[in-house]
Amino acid sequence: MGSRWIWRALALPGLAWLAVFFIVAFYAIISVGLGNVTTLYQPVPHWNPLDWNVGYIWEALKSVVPGGGTWHTFLRTVIYVFVAVTLSLAIGYPVAWYAARHAGRWRGPILVLLVLPFWISYLMRMFAWTNLLADNGYATRALHTLSIDTLFQKVGLLDGTDWLGGQHIAVILALVYGYVPYLILPLFAALDRIDQRFIEAARDLGASPAGAFWRVVVPLSKTGTLAGIVLIALPMFGDYYTPDLISGSPKTAILGNAINGYVQGGPDKSLGAALTLLLSAFLLIFMLYYLRVIRADQRAAAGAG
């Protein structure tokens, strides 16, 4: 009884922190998105749920369906994030697998390398690319020497020769580059936890190495993979500075850019807040799926135990 009280007390600061910096802040967005504006277009938050005005939510909703003003932006966001997450998985999974299982004495150095990107701010890393990918930048020249730019042009992934000139592919690759470390770490943790004996048992029972991987490792790492995906997909959906820095063209604007545009200035701050709420609701669907999978997993584990 006594120890339980201590644990509760210990959780209190964290909960208070969350309450103040997440719940209150989020409630402020709700109150603005469901509020009104003055004649000078300054938002008037409606703190009382009884006063909520769904006008802006409705407006935001109408803008993200086909034919609406941000429909293309929304579609672009979903495609960018989907492609970027898929590419991140394709890159991240083998790295995590290698680091967890086969790195041997390189395990330590590889882990350090994986953590290294966190030492430099995301923004600085993106700024670096604006110089590397400039016309006479090192990366541009290297890509040209390797004919990668011409290859990309041939298959229609690059429009013209300018990597920073509003290219979808540049923005997607920048997203992958920026977020892939966040995927690898939870993946590494999940793969590292898998009991080697499960794989050995699969092999003993006649599974090929590939079969053991697909039928034992992949399912066992499912929660870790999902956690990694959630960890990178959520910030990608809200990102706006990556397209701003790597492209700066309306052709690559995503929802984050639209929200940023509305909130930064002009008469549509409430619409920006409403769009934020809508995006949160959209992401909540995926979040619920993730939570359900985890629960099912835990239940299965408990059942097995």
Place this chain on the structure above:
Amino acid sequence: MNEPSKPPDEGLSRRSLFRRGGALAATAGIGAALAGCENTTTPVAANGAGAGGGKGILGDPTAGGPVDSAGIPLARRDYPVVLPKLGDVVASSAKPERGGELQIYNYADYINPAVIKEFGKREGVSVRVTTFDTLDEAFSKLSTGRLEFDVIFSTPDQLSRLVGRKLVQPLNYELIPNLQKNVWPELHSPFYDVGPRYSVPYVTYTTGIAWRNDLLDFDPSKLEQPWEAFWSPQAEKYRGKVAILDDSREAPGMALMRRGVTDLNTEDPELLQRAGKDLEELNGKVGVKVSIADYETVPAGRVLLHQGWSGDMIAGVISYMPKGVKPDVLSYWYQTQGGPIFNDCICVAANAAKPVIAHRLLNYILDNKVAYDNFAGYVGYQPPLNAIDGGKLLSDGLVPKTLSQAVVTREAFANGNAYLTLSAKGLQLWDHTWTSFRNG
């Protein structure tokens, strides 16, 4: 869908007008002077008319000028506005406050730190500059009433709402003699603040076309309609290296000027719809970027053709030329008849803790030498002072010949156009034009 919003009972609402109206005997406001004006637009008379209340704005019968339906003054060059005098000015004999911190609210990098430091030393105060990104952000934050600044940098189109929300205080111009002494006469009593009552001008600028004359193989200024450069077939070669200003007025405004529209404050939905379409066309043609970093990207050669501000080009020369690149690779064109040209302004906050020192800073910034140091040593935006000689800027080599049009002249100022306060409806119209382009 959205109920027309009810303004909270503050600012320039009609109600407060009624409450105060008639308290003072009516004197001839600017409204009377306006009656003689000939113009195509009809100014709403200084409230009163139709409202049944007193004359003037916000209960000040000496105030007047065109206002929109919400009571916000819409100053135009040919329809000047006398802003209502809300509150008392500091006494001419008031002693400057000593010690402590003078708080300034400004854009980043928009005042020379050396100038500030020198002022602080001279007045025995430390000076702190807090920065904002956009004027809208500044207004929102100031409106909360929780920020305490002494000096606020802003623009004339913001002035009426700053006054309406009582965020700035009327000035005692006896403490700012440099205004009369040094500033261009046309800005002694500008149309957006007749008197003046609340502001002094800070720096001037034009909006034009900036380009790298060594990397672009055509000269936009040689085109029959230079704004057309962005839509021209010559520009298509420079896909990805063409940019327009990330600004809800400037970008649609350029599309309007391209079509020969001269009213940069139009609220005609058809014109703006076409402007929006014209901007979208730039996506396909040149993969246009939106940016306000012209001071850096053009000198660096990352953008070769940029709708840009005159002061940004001179700032580029002062601080942003890459090693080995001469400043005369930068060119600038400005539409000398009817192009966008205007000035920024400085105000004293209503709740200033050091109003006297704040007045003294305004005066200090309008000192000939200080203003020049601020301009040529750092900011790049030219103050509207008689002592600043455009020809000398060129012969001294501060401004290369290729940027001669980035020098703001009184003549251009007299013939120019400006983006001014819009009615609430107009503001939304411009903003929707802009966001629907900006969201791709």
